Amino acid sequence: MSAANQQPAPGVNRQILLAARPVGMPKESDFKLVDSTVPHPASGEALVRALYLSVDPYMRGRIGAHASYAKNIDPGEVMIGGVVGRVTESNDPRLSAGDVVEGMLGWQEYAVASAKSLRKIDPASVPISTALYVLGMPGLTAYFGLLDICKPQPGETVVVSAAAGGVGSLVGQIARIKRCRAVGVAGSNGKIRFITGELGYDGGFNYRDTPDYHAKLKELCPNGIDIYFDNVGGEITDAAIRLLNTRGRISVCGQVSEYNAEEPQMGPRWMGQLVVKQARAEGFLVHQFADRFEDGLKQLAAWLREKRIKYREDVVEGLENAPQAFIGMLRGENIGKRLVKVAE
């Protein structure tokens, strides 16, 4: 078999490596598709064939030159990422060939991992790809980032940036479940139709065709903003902070507007706003809630079953298209959660 038909030869493991640290917005040439050998699981390990992989904003930080919250990926290493796959060989009693699992297996067709690092998925109860979205990291990020960091109260107004993305599409729905008013900011009219039409957001605006974010937010949030769930930073955040109510809370999940910046970004200083508003801005990483993931997943699964949470996937086909899918996601192409389908 040749590489041209994009099918793996038996025993061949196609992988995407980081080729170079991106400068600014990543380019396809920052990544490299290589053939390696399918590894064998040692004792306690399993070999997993990837079915879906996730592309997420946090990955930009992990391939950058600056220290992040975890070890950065170096050029030559396999790109990191969450994967849903099927066990093809197991050397651990907890898993059997055929099991569907989720884990941080990276951008590759096959990976070995310790059985205890893999989460078993029941393909009969939910579509397996939800393990990378509603019932995975994005879901847990939305859940704990909104509920734990901000403690929303009925009647409060919650503003969400990147509201049509993997995390943002869920935050507004959880806010609505908690009887809050949810207002979303996103980058296209289609995204705004999606969040207000399908997801039940109470309002939203397309920042790309809105000249004055502050005026627009003020119009959409007549009682001010109690909670701002921030995925983007920059000028949308500046506008939201100005409208924050007394005892307002900002859950700082991401700052995607800065991820591709090579220079520190400047903006208005707003620490003084926190004082007069007795307000709080708190950053978080989802793994800080790891000991409660099970509770979160149980609640998210219940809401999904009850159809109180809806979702939309934006699926790109083919491992080889993962870099392009990732770059497009950073540009805001996707409506809903972007995934890459690696195999049936």
Place this chain on the structure above:
Amino acid sequence: MSAANQQPAPGVNRQILLAARPVGMPKESDFKLVDSTVPHPASGEALVRALYLSVDPYMRGRIGAHASYAKNIDPGEVMIGGVVGRVTESNDPRLSAGDVVEGMLGWQEYAVASAKSLRKIDPASVPISTALYVLGMPGLTAYFGLLDICKPQPGETVVVSAAAGGVGSLVGQIARIKRCRAVGVAGSNGKIRFITGELGYDGGFNYRDTPDYHAKLKELCPNGIDIYFDNVGGEITDAAIRLLNTRGRISVCGQVSEYNAEEPQMGPRWMGQLVVKQARAEGFLVHQFADRFEDGLKQLAAWLREKRIKYREDVVEGLENAPQAFIGMLRGENIGKRLVKVAE
């Protein structure tokens, strides 16, 4: 009696009014000394003769053009401020002539106030001026702003800006009581000698002769910064945030570097730092802890008695010098808490 000898005529109440909203740093001409008539207390009220009045950074916000957390003082109104004084006439059973009380009575020699808004001070147990400092708003601000907002743990490093001022001089001492390492930033070598010599701060630096705040803080905080108690904002804050540890906390008490700015100040965006550090910045106003003031004062009084808290007052004599005392405090003239002595 003439106005020239600065003694009040009987029945005359000297007051300092706001004459004009300051533009930038306040000037003496923004204030006006006037004679009015000593008022009479109605039922439930007492008449108080001022002995000490407090000048504090928060007052700059309250005389500015921008909305603050409370109603701004308008030109023509008596300047606000905490006062310790003696009751000269009482129309309420809770107070008697001769009692020493503390209350928000403003920059004037005499004021009437409802008896329930006045806090009785025992002049036998503590110097009465401490009711405006260690056992008053600055003490409570340091106490709740450090302990409640930041929850310091033994061995943590606490950095305090404006460390030689009313609030800052206490924060470092409370941090030390909680077995933290305390590092202070202040604006003169004399202040640094004061905080490290008299108050027991573990280290500190004079930002006016330090070219690189980040390098200096790094040297003084070899284990990074766990808690930053911010009174000033601006570049000192930028440097502290860069050194914040994982799960670091910023208690935002004031932003004195911005109070006289007419334009919004710009600086590096640091919301992304909160994410990677899972850190929190929280603004507060001391009155949010009002239902626990009694507990706070009891603890502060105990520490004062045990000489675990030391203090220094910077006393300016004469009501007529209050504007100058206030402006000087905003410029950072004072070491310790600046007060104005109005009468013996």
